[in-house]
Amino acid sequence: MAEPADLWETHATWWQDGFTDGVDPEYTEQILPIAASLLEGRQRVLDVGTGEGQVARLAAEGGAAVVAGVDPTSAQIVEAANRGGGPVYARAGADALPFPDGAFDAVVACLVFEHIDAVDEAIDEVARVLEPGGRFAFFLNHPLIQTPDSGWIDDHLVDPPEQYWRIGR
Template sequence: MSIDNDVYDRLGDGWWDEHNPLNLLHGSFTAGRFEYFRSILARDPDGLRVLDIGCGGGFLAEEFARLGCRVVGIDPSAVSIGTARRHAAGIDYLVAAGERLPLRDSAFDVAYCCDVLEHVTDLESVVAETARVLRPGGLYFFDTINRTLASKLVLIKVAQDWRLTRMIDTTLHVWDMFITPDELTAVLRRHGLRVDELTGLGPRRNKLGLVWDFVQTRRGRLTYGELSRRMDTGRVRGLQVSYMGFAIKA
Protein backbone atom coordinates (compact mmCIF):
# COMPACT_ATOMS: atom_id res chain seq x y z
CA MET A 1 0.00 0.00 0.00
CA SER A 2 1.45 3.38 -1.01
CA ILE A 3 0.88 6.71 0.70
CA ASP A 4 -1.61 9.08 -0.94
CA ASN A 5 0.11 12.47 -0.97
CA ASP A 6 -2.19 13.59 -3.81
CA VAL A 7 -4.92 14.09 -1.21
CA TYR A 8 -3.44 17.54 -0.50
CA ASP A 9 -4.31 18.58 -4.05
CA ARG A 10 -7.76 16.99 -3.95
CA LEU A 11 -8.72 18.58 -0.61
CA GLY A 12 -6.22 21.42 -0.41
CA ASP A 13 -8.69 24.20 -1.17
CA GLY A 14 -10.39 23.55 2.17
CA TRP A 15 -7.60 23.64 4.77
CA TRP A 16 -9.40 26.38 6.71
CA ASP A 17 -12.86 24.78 6.43
CA GLU A 18 -13.76 22.98 9.67
CA HIS A 19 -15.71 20.37 7.71
CA ASN A 20 -12.63 19.43 5.67
CA PRO A 21 -10.55 16.48 7.00
CA LEU A 22 -7.34 18.51 6.61
CA ASN A 23 -8.65 20.96 9.21
CA LEU A 24 -8.03 18.28 11.82
CA LEU A 25 -4.39 19.43 11.64
CA HIS A 26 -5.41 22.89 12.88
CA GLY A 27 -7.26 23.39 16.18
CA SER A 28 -5.25 22.03 19.06
CA PHE A 29 -2.52 20.65 16.75
CA THR A 30 -1.47 24.14 15.64
CA ALA A 31 -1.81 25.54 19.15
CA GLY A 32 0.08 22.66 20.80
CA ARG A 33 2.97 22.72 18.38
CA PHE A 34 3.30 26.47 18.33
CA GLU A 35 3.22 26.78 22.11
CA TYR A 36 6.19 24.44 22.30
CA PHE A 37 8.14 26.04 19.44
CA ARG A 38 7.54 29.53 20.82
CA SER A 39 8.94 28.43 24.19
CA ILE A 40 12.25 27.52 22.52
CA LEU A 41 12.78 30.94 20.93
CA ALA A 42 14.90 32.58 23.62
CA ARG A 43 14.95 36.06 22.13
CA ASP A 44 12.43 38.40 20.56
CA PRO A 45 11.36 36.62 17.35
CA ASP A 46 10.50 39.84 15.53
CA GLY A 47 12.40 39.90 12.24
CA LEU A 48 13.56 36.29 12.34
CA ARG A 49 13.76 34.62 8.92
CA VAL A 50 11.58 31.50 9.15
CA LEU A 51 11.06 28.69 6.64
CA ASP A 52 7.97 26.44 6.76
CA ILE A 53 8.73 23.23 4.81
CA GLY A 54 5.45 21.55 3.89
CA CYS A 55 3.29 24.49 4.91
CA GLY A 56 -0.04 23.14 3.65
CA GLY A 57 -2.68 25.83 4.05
CA GLY A 58 -0.45 28.00 6.23
CA PHE A 59 -1.58 27.14 9.78
CA LEU A 60 1.82 27.49 11.43
CA ALA A 61 3.17 30.03 8.94
CA GLU A 62 0.52 32.49 10.04
CA GLU A 63 1.37 31.95 13.71
CA PHE A 64 5.05 32.79 13.12
CA ALA A 65 4.10 35.76 10.94
CA ARG A 66 1.98 37.16 13.79
CA LEU A 67 5.14 37.22 15.92
CA GLY A 68 6.76 39.50 13.38
CA CYS A 69 8.83 36.81 11.67
CA ARG A 70 9.58 37.01 7.96
CA VAL A 71 8.08 33.72 6.79
CA VAL A 72 8.56 31.72 3.61
CA GLY A 73 6.28 28.72 3.16
CA ILE A 74 6.92 25.96 0.62
CA ASP A 75 4.76 23.00 -0.34
CA PRO A 76 4.66 20.69 -3.38
CA SER A 77 0.86 21.04 -3.57
CA ALA A 78 -0.05 23.98 -5.80
CA VAL A 79 -3.64 23.79 -4.56
CA SER A 80 -2.54 24.11 -0.93
CA ILE A 81 -0.22 27.01 -1.75
CA GLY A 82 -3.09 28.78 -3.49
CA THR A 83 -5.23 28.38 -0.38
CA ALA A 84 -2.46 29.67 1.89
CA ARG A 85 -1.92 32.73 -0.32
CA ARG A 86 -5.61 33.59 -0.34
CA HIS A 87 -5.91 33.29 3.44
CA ALA A 88 -3.05 35.56 4.48
CA ALA A 89 -0.99 38.29 2.90
CA GLY A 90 2.59 39.08 3.90
CA ILE A 91 3.90 35.52 3.68
CA ASP A 92 6.01 34.44 0.72
CA TYR A 93 4.59 31.13 -0.50
CA LEU A 94 6.33 28.96 -3.10
CA VAL A 95 5.39 25.71 -4.83
CA ALA A 96 8.44 23.55 -4.15
CA ALA A 97 9.49 20.27 -2.54
CA GLY A 98 11.65 19.84 0.54
CA GLU A 99 14.07 17.64 -1.40
CA ARG A 100 15.08 20.61 -3.60
CA LEU A 101 14.61 24.01 -2.00
CA PRO A 102 14.87 26.98 -4.41
CA LEU A 103 16.54 29.05 -1.69
CA ARG A 104 20.07 30.25 -0.99
CA ASP A 105 22.45 28.81 1.60
CA SER A 106 22.23 30.01 5.23
CA ALA A 107 19.21 32.16 4.46
CA PHE A 108 17.08 31.33 7.53
CA ASP A 109 17.27 31.61 11.30
CA VAL A 110 14.55 28.98 11.85
CA ALA A 111 13.14 26.15 9.75
CA TYR A 112 10.51 23.61 10.63
CA CYS A 113 8.76 20.49 9.30
CA CYS A 114 5.43 19.45 10.81
CA ASP A 115 3.36 16.56 9.45
CA VAL A 116 6.00 16.23 6.74
CA LEU A 117 8.87 13.85 7.48
CA GLU A 118 6.67 10.73 7.59
CA HIS A 119 5.37 11.58 4.10
CA VAL A 120 8.64 11.96 2.19
CA THR A 121 10.42 9.19 0.30
CA ASP A 122 13.89 10.77 0.59
CA LEU A 123 14.34 11.86 4.19
CA GLU A 124 18.09 12.38 3.75
CA SER A 125 17.57 14.92 0.98
CA VAL A 126 14.93 16.85 2.91
CA VAL A 127 17.16 17.11 5.97
CA ALA A 128 20.24 17.96 3.88
CA GLU A 129 18.39 20.78 2.14
CA THR A 130 17.01 22.06 5.43
CA ALA A 131 20.49 22.16 6.93
CA ARG A 132 21.85 23.93 3.85
CA VAL A 133 19.41 26.85 4.07
CA LEU A 134 19.79 27.29 7.85
CA ARG A 135 22.44 29.69 9.15
CA PRO A 136 25.01 28.33 11.63
CA GLY A 137 23.35 28.29 15.03
CA GLY A 138 19.91 28.24 13.41
CA LEU A 139 17.03 26.28 14.91
CA TYR A 140 15.23 23.34 13.29
CA PHE A 141 11.81 22.48 14.73
CA PHE A 142 10.15 19.22 13.79
CA ASP A 143 7.49 16.70 14.65
CA THR A 144 6.85 13.26 13.22
CA ILE A 145 5.43 9.83 14.06
CA ASN A 146 7.33 7.07 15.84
CA ARG A 147 7.34 3.58 14.31
CA THR A 148 5.91 1.53 17.17
CA LEU A 149 3.04 -0.86 17.79
CA ALA A 150 1.27 2.02 19.55
CA SER A 151 1.46 4.24 16.46
CA LYS A 152 0.24 1.36 14.28
CA LEU A 153 -2.81 0.93 16.52
CA VAL A 154 -3.66 4.64 16.87
CA LEU A 155 -2.76 6.13 13.49
CA ILE A 156 -3.13 3.18 11.16
CA LYS A 157 -5.86 1.01 12.67
CA VAL A 158 -8.07 3.52 14.51
CA ALA A 159 -7.57 6.70 12.44
CA GLN A 160 -7.23 5.07 9.02
CA ASP A 161 -8.36 1.44 8.70
CA TRP A 162 -11.38 0.93 10.97
CA ARG A 163 -14.61 1.94 9.25
CA LEU A 164 -16.26 3.43 12.35
CA THR A 165 -13.35 5.69 13.33
CA ARG A 166 -11.26 6.48 10.26
CA MET A 167 -11.03 10.13 9.38
CA ILE A 168 -10.75 9.88 5.61
CA ASP A 169 -11.13 7.16 3.03
CA THR A 170 -7.56 7.10 1.78
CA THR A 171 -4.05 6.12 2.86
CA LEU A 172 -2.74 9.14 4.76
CA HIS A 173 0.02 7.19 6.46
CA VAL A 174 2.13 4.11 5.87
CA TRP A 175 3.56 2.56 9.04
CA ASP A 176 6.88 1.65 7.40
CA MET A 177 7.47 5.36 6.68
CA PHE A 178 7.25 6.33 10.35
CA ILE A 179 10.59 7.33 11.91
CA THR A 180 12.00 6.34 15.27
CA PRO A 181 13.72 9.03 17.37
CA ASP A 182 17.07 7.24 17.01
CA GLU A 183 16.73 7.13 13.23
CA LEU A 184 15.84 10.80 12.98
CA THR A 185 18.60 11.85 15.38
CA ALA A 186 21.15 9.96 13.26
CA VAL A 187 19.94 11.57 10.01
CA LEU A 188 20.03 15.04 11.54
CA ARG A 189 23.52 14.45 12.93
CA ARG A 190 24.84 13.41 9.50
CA HIS A 191 23.84 16.83 8.18
CA GLY A 192 25.21 18.94 11.02
CA LEU A 193 22.03 19.28 13.05
CA ARG A 194 22.37 18.42 16.74
CA VAL A 195 19.17 17.37 18.50
CA ASP A 196 18.76 19.35 21.72
CA GLU A 197 15.42 18.00 22.92
CA LEU A 198 12.72 15.44 22.10
CA THR A 199 9.30 15.42 23.72
CA GLY A 200 6.02 13.66 23.13
CA LEU A 201 3.24 15.18 21.04
CA GLY A 202 -0.27 13.84 21.36
CA PRO A 203 -3.87 14.23 22.51
CA ARG A 204 -4.46 14.82 26.21
CA ARG A 205 -8.12 13.79 25.95
CA ASN A 206 -8.96 10.52 27.73
CA LYS A 207 -8.75 7.53 25.40
CA LEU A 208 -12.38 6.40 25.56
CA GLY A 209 -13.61 9.93 24.96
CA LEU A 210 -11.23 10.29 22.05
CA VAL A 211 -12.44 7.11 20.34
CA TRP A 212 -16.06 8.24 20.82
CA ASP A 213 -15.24 11.62 19.29
CA PHE A 214 -13.75 9.83 16.27
CA VAL A 215 -16.96 7.85 15.87
CA GLN A 216 -19.06 11.02 16.17
CA THR A 217 -16.92 12.77 13.57
CA ARG A 218 -17.21 9.81 11.21
CA ARG A 219 -21.00 10.02 11.60
CA GLY A 220 -20.97 13.74 10.75
CA ARG A 221 -21.94 14.89 14.25
CA LEU A 222 -18.66 16.72 14.90
CA THR A 223 -16.62 18.84 12.51
CA TYR A 224 -12.96 18.02 12.05
CA GLY A 225 -12.13 21.36 13.61
CA GLU A 226 -14.15 20.58 16.72
CA LEU A 227 -12.58 17.13 16.95
CA SER A 228 -9.13 18.73 16.84
CA ARG A 229 -9.99 21.11 19.67
CA ARG A 230 -11.43 18.30 21.80
CA MET A 231 -8.26 16.25 21.33
CA ASP A 232 -6.33 18.92 23.27
CA THR A 233 -3.14 18.02 21.44
CA GLY A 234 0.10 19.22 22.92
CA ARG A 235 3.18 18.20 24.83
CA VAL A 236 2.89 14.76 26.46
CA ARG A 237 5.34 12.58 28.35
CA GLY A 238 5.69 9.56 26.06
CA LEU A 239 7.24 9.36 22.59
CA GLN A 240 5.46 6.13 21.64
CA VAL A 241 3.09 7.62 19.03
CA SER A 242 4.25 11.10 17.95
CA TYR A 243 7.08 13.32 19.07
CA MET A 244 8.48 16.76 18.43
CA GLY A 245 11.69 18.56 19.23
CA PHE A 246 14.37 20.88 17.98
CA ALA A 247 17.91 20.74 16.69
CA ILE A 248 20.64 23.34 16.28
CA LYS A 249 22.85 23.72 13.22
CA ALA A 250 26.53 23.45 14.12
Protein backbone atom coordinates (compact mmCIF):
# COMPACT_ATOMS: atom_id res chain seq x y z
CA MET A 1 0.00 0.00 0.00
CA ALA A 2 1.35 3.43 -0.94
CA GLU A 3 2.08 5.94 1.79
CA PRO A 4 -0.02 9.15 1.74
CA ALA A 5 3.02 11.26 0.78
CA ASP A 6 3.67 8.98 -2.21
CA LEU A 7 0.06 9.37 -3.33
CA TRP A 8 0.33 13.16 -3.24
CA GLU A 9 3.48 13.00 -5.36
CA THR A 10 1.79 10.64 -7.82
CA HIS A 11 -1.25 12.89 -8.22
CA ALA A 12 0.51 16.28 -8.19
CA THR A 13 -0.04 16.91 -11.90
CA TRP A 14 -3.74 16.05 -11.53
CA TRP A 15 -4.06 18.83 -8.94
CA GLN A 16 -2.01 21.22 -11.10
CA ASP A 17 -4.13 20.52 -14.18
CA GLY A 18 -7.46 20.49 -12.35
CA PHE A 19 -7.34 23.65 -10.24
CA THR A 20 -5.14 26.14 -12.06
CA ASP A 21 -5.60 28.86 -14.65
CA GLY A 22 -9.39 28.92 -14.53
CA VAL A 23 -9.96 25.20 -15.11
CA ASP A 24 -12.17 24.77 -12.02
CA PRO A 25 -15.05 27.28 -11.87
CA GLU A 26 -15.64 26.75 -8.14
CA TYR A 27 -12.04 27.68 -7.45
CA THR A 28 -12.02 30.65 -9.84
CA GLU A 29 -15.46 32.06 -9.08
CA GLN A 30 -15.66 31.45 -5.34
CA ILE A 31 -12.45 30.56 -3.56
CA LEU A 32 -9.94 32.90 -5.21
CA PRO A 33 -12.03 36.09 -4.86
CA ILE A 34 -12.83 35.32 -1.22
CA ALA A 35 -9.19 34.47 -0.50
CA ALA A 36 -8.07 37.74 -2.10
CA SER A 37 -10.57 39.66 0.02
CA LEU A 38 -9.52 37.94 3.25
CA LEU A 39 -5.83 38.56 2.54
CA GLU A 40 -6.27 42.20 1.57
CA GLY A 41 -3.96 44.45 3.58
CA ARG A 42 -1.95 41.55 4.99
CA GLN A 43 1.80 41.92 4.55
CA ARG A 44 3.24 38.53 5.60
CA VAL A 45 1.22 35.62 4.21
CA LEU A 46 1.76 31.87 4.49
CA ASP A 47 -0.09 29.54 2.10
CA VAL A 48 -0.33 26.08 3.70
CA GLY A 49 -0.75 23.29 1.15
CA THR A 50 0.22 25.72 -1.58
CA GLY A 51 0.24 23.14 -4.36
CA GLU A 52 1.47 24.89 -7.49
CA GLY A 53 1.28 28.24 -5.69
CA GLN A 54 -1.87 29.78 -7.14
CA VAL A 55 -3.07 31.33 -3.86
CA ALA A 56 0.46 32.37 -2.85
CA ARG A 57 0.82 34.21 -6.17
CA LEU A 58 -2.58 35.82 -5.57
CA ALA A 59 -1.34 37.13 -2.20
CA ALA A 60 1.83 38.50 -3.80
CA GLU A 61 -0.17 40.16 -6.59
CA GLY A 62 -2.40 41.67 -3.89
CA GLY A 63 0.54 43.51 -2.37
CA ALA A 64 1.79 41.29 0.45
CA ALA A 65 5.47 42.06 1.03
CA VAL A 66 6.39 38.54 2.14
CA VAL A 67 4.65 35.43 0.81
CA ALA A 68 5.65 31.85 1.51
CA GLY A 69 4.02 28.61 0.47
CA VAL A 70 4.52 25.14 1.93
CA ASP A 71 3.47 21.79 0.54
CA PRO A 72 4.48 18.24 1.49
CA THR A 73 5.14 17.23 -2.12
CA SER A 74 8.30 18.06 -4.01
CA ALA A 75 6.48 17.97 -7.38
CA GLN A 76 4.17 20.78 -6.25
CA ILE A 77 7.00 22.88 -4.82
CA VAL A 78 9.01 22.53 -8.04
CA GLU A 79 5.99 23.56 -10.12
CA ALA A 80 5.23 26.51 -7.82
CA ALA A 81 8.82 27.74 -8.08
CA ASN A 82 8.74 27.36 -11.87
CA ARG A 83 5.61 29.49 -12.08
CA GLY A 84 7.36 32.27 -10.14
CA GLY A 85 5.40 35.34 -9.16
CA GLY A 86 7.31 36.34 -6.04
CA PRO A 87 6.53 33.84 -3.28
CA VAL A 88 9.15 31.55 -1.79
CA TYR A 89 8.34 27.88 -1.36
CA ALA A 90 9.40 25.13 1.02
CA ARG A 91 8.59 21.45 1.27
CA ALA A 92 6.89 20.94 4.62
CA GLY A 93 3.78 19.48 6.15
CA ALA A 94 1.22 21.62 7.93
CA ASP A 95 2.08 19.88 11.20
CA ALA A 96 5.74 21.05 11.14
CA LEU A 97 5.97 24.54 9.66
CA PRO A 98 9.59 25.72 9.20
CA PHE A 99 9.03 29.29 10.38
CA PRO A 100 9.54 31.18 13.65
CA ASP A 101 6.73 32.03 16.04
CA GLY A 102 4.60 34.97 14.91
CA ALA A 103 6.23 35.17 11.48
CA PHE A 104 3.00 35.86 9.56
CA ASP A 105 0.00 38.15 9.88
CA ALA A 106 -2.11 35.79 7.74
CA VAL A 107 -2.20 32.08 6.99
CA VAL A 108 -4.39 30.68 4.24
CA ALA A 109 -5.21 27.06 3.42
CA CYS A 110 -7.44 26.33 0.42
CA LEU A 111 -8.90 22.82 0.21
CA VAL A 112 -6.14 21.43 2.44
CA PHE A 113 -7.29 20.66 5.97
CA GLU A 114 -9.74 17.98 4.88
CA HIS A 115 -6.69 16.03 3.68
CA ILE A 116 -4.53 16.37 6.81
CA ASP A 117 -4.32 13.45 9.24
CA ALA A 118 -2.62 15.44 12.03
CA VAL A 119 -5.22 18.22 12.15
CA ASP A 120 -4.64 19.16 15.80
CA GLU A 121 -0.91 19.51 15.23
CA ALA A 122 -1.49 21.52 12.05
CA ILE A 123 -3.84 23.94 13.84
CA ASP A 124 -1.27 24.33 16.63
CA GLU A 125 1.40 25.12 14.03
CA VAL A 126 -0.79 27.71 12.30
CA ALA A 127 -1.45 29.36 15.67
CA ARG A 128 2.26 29.34 16.44
CA VAL A 129 3.38 31.04 13.20
CA LEU A 130 0.55 33.62 13.29
CA GLU A 131 1.23 36.87 15.09
CA PRO A 132 -1.30 37.77 17.81
CA GLY A 133 -4.44 39.00 16.09
CA GLY A 134 -3.40 37.43 12.77
CA ARG A 135 -5.92 35.93 10.37
CA PHE A 136 -6.34 32.24 9.53
CA ALA A 137 -8.46 31.81 6.39
CA PHE A 138 -9.22 28.25 5.41
CA PHE A 139 -11.51 26.71 2.83
CA LEU A 140 -12.95 23.19 3.00
CA ASN A 141 -14.76 21.06 0.45
CA HIS A 142 -18.40 20.54 1.26
CA PRO A 143 -20.66 18.03 -0.51
CA LEU A 144 -23.23 20.71 -1.37
CA ILE A 145 -20.79 22.54 -3.62
CA GLN A 146 -19.60 19.31 -5.23
CA THR A 147 -23.04 18.19 -6.41
CA PRO A 148 -23.22 17.76 -10.21
CA ASP A 149 -24.84 20.71 -11.99
CA SER A 150 -24.48 23.01 -8.98
CA GLY A 151 -23.41 26.55 -9.71
CA TRP A 152 -24.24 30.23 -9.71
CA ILE A 153 -27.63 31.09 -11.17
CA ASP A 154 -28.47 34.57 -12.46
CA ASP A 155 -32.00 35.38 -11.31
CA HIS A 156 -33.38 37.87 -13.83
CA LEU A 157 -36.88 37.80 -12.33
CA VAL A 158 -35.88 40.48 -9.85
CA ASP A 159 -34.63 43.96 -10.61
CA PRO A 160 -31.71 44.32 -10.29
CA PRO A 161 -30.77 40.70 -11.10
CA GLU A 162 -29.33 38.67 -8.23
CA GLN A 163 -27.29 35.51 -8.02
CA TYR A 164 -27.84 32.45 -5.88
CA TRP A 165 -26.18 29.05 -5.63
CA ARG A 166 -28.15 26.19 -7.15
CA ILE A 167 -27.65 22.78 -5.50
CA GLY A 168 -27.91 20.04 -8.13
CA ARG A 169 -30.39 19.95 -10.98
